Amino acid sequence: MNIKSMLSPAVTGMKPSGIRKFFDIVSTMPDAISLGVGEPDFVTPWHIRDAGIYSLEKGKTYYTSNSGLLELREEICNYLARRFGVSYAPEGEVVVTVGGSEAIDLCIRALISPGDEVLIPEPSFVCYTPCTQLAGGVPVPIVTKAEDNFKLTPKALKAAITPRTKLLILPFPNNPTGAVMTEDDLRGIADVLRDTNIFVLSDEIYAELTYGMRHFSFAHIKGMKERTILVSGFSKAFAMTGWRLGYACGHKDIISAMTKIHQYAIMSSPTTSQFAAIEAMKNGEADAEEMAAEYDHRRRIILEGIRQIGLSCFEPFGAFYIFPDITVTGMDSEEFCEALLREEKVAVVPGTAFGSSGEGFVRCSYAYSISSINKALERIDRFVSRHK
Amino acid sequence: MEEKILRLLEQDCCYTHAQIATMLGISVEEVDAQIASLFEKGIILKYIALIDWEKTDREFVTAHIELRVTPQRGEGFDKVAERIYQYPEVKSVYLMSGGYDLGVTIEGRTLKEVALFVAEKLAPMEFVLSTKTHFVLKKYKQNGIIFDTPKEDERRMISL
Numbered sequence A: 001m002n003i004k005s006m007l008s009p010a011v012t013g014m015k016p017s018g019i020r021k022f023f024d025i026v027s028t029m030p031d032a033i034s035l036g037v038g039e040p041d042f043v044t045p046w047h048i049r050d051a052g053i054y055s056l057e058k059g060k061t062y063y064t065s066n067s068g069l070l071e072l073r074e075e076i077c078n079y080l081a082r083r084f085g086v087s088y089a090p091e092g093e094v095v096v097t098v099g100g101s102e103a104i105d106l107c108i109r110a111l112i113s114p115g116d117e118v119l120i121p122e123p124s125f126v127c128y129t130p131c132t133q134l135a136g137g138v139p140v141p142i143v144t145k146a147e148d149n150f151k152l153t154p155k156a157l158k159a160a161i162t163p164r165t166k167l168l169i170l171p172f173p174n175n176p177t178g179a180v181m182t183e184d185d186l187r188g189i190a191d192v193l194r195d196t197n198i199f200v201l202s203d204e205i206y207a208e209l210t211y212g213m214r215h216f217s218f219a220h221i222k223g224m225k226e227r228t229i230l231v232s233g234f235s236k237a238f239a240m241t242g243w244r245l246g247y248a249c250g251h252k253d254i255i256s257a258m259t260k261i262h263q264y265a266i267m268s269s270p271t272t273s274q275f276a277a278i279e280a281m282k283n284g285e286a287d288a289e290e291m292a293a294e295y296d297h298r299r300r301i302i303l304e305g306i307r308q309i310g311l312s313c314f315e316p317f318g319a320f321y322i323f324p325d326i327t328v329t330g331m332d333s334e335e336f337c338e339a340l341l342r343e344e345k346v347a348v349v350p351g352t353a354f355g356s357s358g359e360g361f362v363r364c365s366y367a368y369s370i371s372s373i374n375k376a377l378e379r380i381d382r383f384v385s386r387h388k
Numbered sequence B: 001m002e003e004k005i006l007r008l009l010e011q012d013c014c015y016t017h018a019q020i021a022t023m024l025g026i027s028v029e030e031v032d033a034q035i036a037s038l039f040e041k042g043i044i045l046k047y048i049a050l051i052d053w054e055k056t057d058r059e060f061v062t063a064h065i066e067l068r069v070t071p072q073r074g075e076g077f078d079k080v081a082e083r084i085y086q087y088p089e090v091k092s093v094y095l096m097s098g099g100y101d102l103g104v105t106i107e108g109r110t111l112k113e114v115a116l117f118v119a120e121k122l123a124p125m126e127f128v129l130s131t132k133t134h135f136v137l138k139k140y141k142q143n144g145i146i147f148d149t150p151k152e153d154e155r156r157m158i159s160l
């Protein structure tokens, strides 16, 4: 039996992650310094872990309601109102998911019919395109450019809209570029969308990680809330990646459709994680701010270092990535990453992993200690000097 | 800004002034000046290393002593503390609220040495009412640093 030929074409048609092989090499090199990982290096603050442990001690090991513990949904709503001025009703307008990842998948599946077009600014996080394809939708990349600070411009958006456009992904603060969209930038986007029926999936998972400015939520713009599905989670803000918990907020009809899928695919999100997350929402803001302050120190160090090495790099104001231009070396992104790993044992991620418009760039994560960052910078400096 | 600089130095006093300047987005000159003034004002006393002596061959014991004392006329507890902290064996002295007055940390080579120090030097002082000695068996955390933090980065490159 040829099993491969019997798999669903929807899956076999999905592009495998191009850098799997590269990651496998990294894991066999114990002395490699990595700036590759896209998750916090902090462990979850103790009081949050403790709340999870306490819930286990109390025997809270049951399923929760499909949309998540009511108390957690209430705390999520309080948090969003307090931090970003957006208001949602705990009953009906929130669903607690297995990471922001599941929320993205649910949102796309709930909205997209075969043939619907999904606008995806690129470079961006890797899941939007495959999720769209699995739903039968058509991914339409919109290239964002270094000269625009990797923002989505109203002009580029307008040019990409067709009668089949159903959904716009708004992935800011952005992984991998670190770009943010300010209130003014977002108002420009809102003006383009206002007279259309296009929905917006606003992936705000890095909302707590902006530097020198507060994050502004797209749902905060008058008239945009109804068409916006706000996706966020606990992974980045509270260093809770392994707890697998996120959420989506939006119009009750959309959330109800998403919850229906969630109910059959997942049943309910992990209960222990939900109890820990209540603590994060109630008492975790100081931790989030402290971690953000620490990332900001590293951001400045790595940006300065990369520029001194002679790579041009726009200043990122969000997430924990910088996205330097490596074209002075004459190499393409993948060549650069492979050679850097082979010659200097530093792992960074080729920009092309985030869409073909990432060619000529690499992503360096600064979710690493200052001393690792400094060591990596020294090695990158040697490497670039040799190849310039 | 002063507090931000102090917090960074508390994390790692080996940061260069240039690194601190970059991290905080200020000039190196400003960092130079601020740190000089922090030393001047006695806010920064000294840069030292945090050492886990347990991992070395050095023989030593540490004890916490609870001292109840009679404050000295006119000078209260400060005079008493001064008489005690002059000894090099004494590593720290705190004035405490609650069941005792002074918390004193003593370090010596052996249990006996520390016990004798308490018996011969501290206990006989005219203002000392009582002493209670507790020997330290293991140190888990000091100055906010957990002693056996795993060095290895366990994160895997599994997602982007």
Ligand SMILES: Cc1ncc(COP(=O)(O)O)c(C=O)c1O
Pocket (backbone or CB within 6 Å): A038, A098, A099, A100, A101, A102, A125, A171, A174, A175, A203, A205, A232, A233, A234, A235, A241, A244, A245, A246, B159, B160
């Ligand atoms: C932009 C973006 N969105 C969503 C996620 C998913 O995070 P999680 O599923 O852990 O909440 C990530 C993780 O890397 C991300 O970078």
